[in-house]
Amino acid sequence: MTTSRYRVFSDDQWARVEPLLPSNAGRRGHPFGDNRRVVEAIAYRYRTGIAWRDLPREEFGPWQTAWKRHRRYAADGTWDRVLARLLAEADAAGKVDWAVSVDATITRAHQHATNTTRPEQDTGAGSNHRNQLPAEREPAGHGIGRSRGGLTTKIHAAVDGRGRPLAAVVTGGHRNDGAVLAAVLADIRVPRIGPGRPRTRPDSVIADKAYSAGTYRRALRARGIAVVIPQKSDEIAARKRRGSRGGRPPGLDTDAYKRRNVVERHFALAKQWRGLATRYDKLAITYRAAVILAACLIWSRI
Template sequence: MTSSGRYRVLSDEQWARIEPLLPSNEGRRGHPFRNGRRVVEVIAYRYRTGIPWRDLPREPFVPWQTAWKRHRRYAADGTWDRVLAQLLAEADAAGKVDWAVSVDATIARAHQHATNTTRPEQDTGAGSNHRNRPIRAVEPAGHGIGRSRGGLTTKIHAAVDGNGRPLAVVITGGQRNDGALLATVLGELRVPRLGRGRARTRPDAVIADRAYSAGTYRRALHARGIKVVIPEKSDEITARRRRGARGGRPRTLDSTAYRGRNVIERHFALTKQWRGLATRYDKLAVTYRAAVILAACITWSRI
């Protein structure tokens, strides 16, 4: 073990699962990767504490430049997405994924170190649709930062399983509507099979709050055969009653299943224990998202 005490994030068992999934040196030009565990530990430590990269302690870690370059490389080539996909596949094969999926979003305030970049108006969100492409090709136009009532903010849209463990993540500016990103978040949900067969992309149920209650979202979920556990907004109820018989029947809500929605709130509470995720210091959305996915990998490596 290369680091201990308060610097340690991964147990030996967790590292044994993660190490084989990281890029190897085979066929790679330049200096070979070294100190893999130290690098991952220092990346996690940086986001857990919120410390500036340049202020990271040299011991028991590695030079901050090494950690930053490796983090940026892993963000650009989708390394942590591949690690998470494999961990999810193993968990699903063991029957440890609860497919009653909760969806929601949380705001992270963007620090001034993250906002001194040019941000065009358009912000399409940062997902995992990148494999070995330059960062410029996968970075959203607005860097995943937008102006909301809290100032310049980033929004983490997430889908978690019935136990509150993360399945999919999308990063957008804080001004983006939660419901409008539902299809995008579910589009990121992809759990491969260990053997033959297509990856699973369809949950048994989607549990969400009233921000996702629009008829458009409901119809899209019903069309995929997904159970909808979303309460109606009060104005939707009023409009339906005003129309009388033409308004249709009241929408049913599985109250027992809806009580399980608190798992995503607990997930966000745990995520924000990492100070570098509770406040965004990264200029690039893809590097910030990579840290969110790293935290998800650490969660699933415990399973």
């Protein structure tokens, strides 16, 4: 068992998470050994940003075990299922605030994350929704692109009204935030405890001007979602130039918009894990799995 200095899960948190993890490696009679030790190793690696080979062996055992387990959990969606269950329990208890804020944060891709193929090369279907097969969940270019900051990747996230993560999508750093809005909202899927379909629709979406295009507004309204997004200055000027033909300006609940900072605080908290603040992973699915693991840690406290 790892010492408390190396742990991120409390005993109570682990008691909630452990029953949701796979119990074996898919072979009858070969159960996983010491799940907590391995999961703590995975979390420690991302919290500190060290190389897998540098994991303290006396605390976590062979580094290969931690890496293989993380790779397996990333491919089969284990952490997505854990997060879905934790969200379901929180929603059943009325602890999810459905005034959802959406934004993206950009991170530098370390050279260890970019030495397999050029980021311009296609690597798959370009999507990473939970219900797809592992091969289809790896985004094009491994979710790495060229932007003003060089080789970068983006985490597009949706958080509830208290800044707790509901969904995450990883793309290249060059991708426009608004263009990924539909994928982020599609990633929100909170099952019910008992009968009923999963909840997928927020009460409202709060976002900055990067999401202000009319296409995004109409898509949200079509789903019955309140839109709390300010207009860009050029959109306002264009509407005024058209006079009466420009139509009425979209309304903005300024009090509700003040709550948008919760998503910024979420990113600030997530980037305290150095392995998330800088991307070292070659595969987008393993990087995203660490983002979801961090989300599970947050919701296991609720």
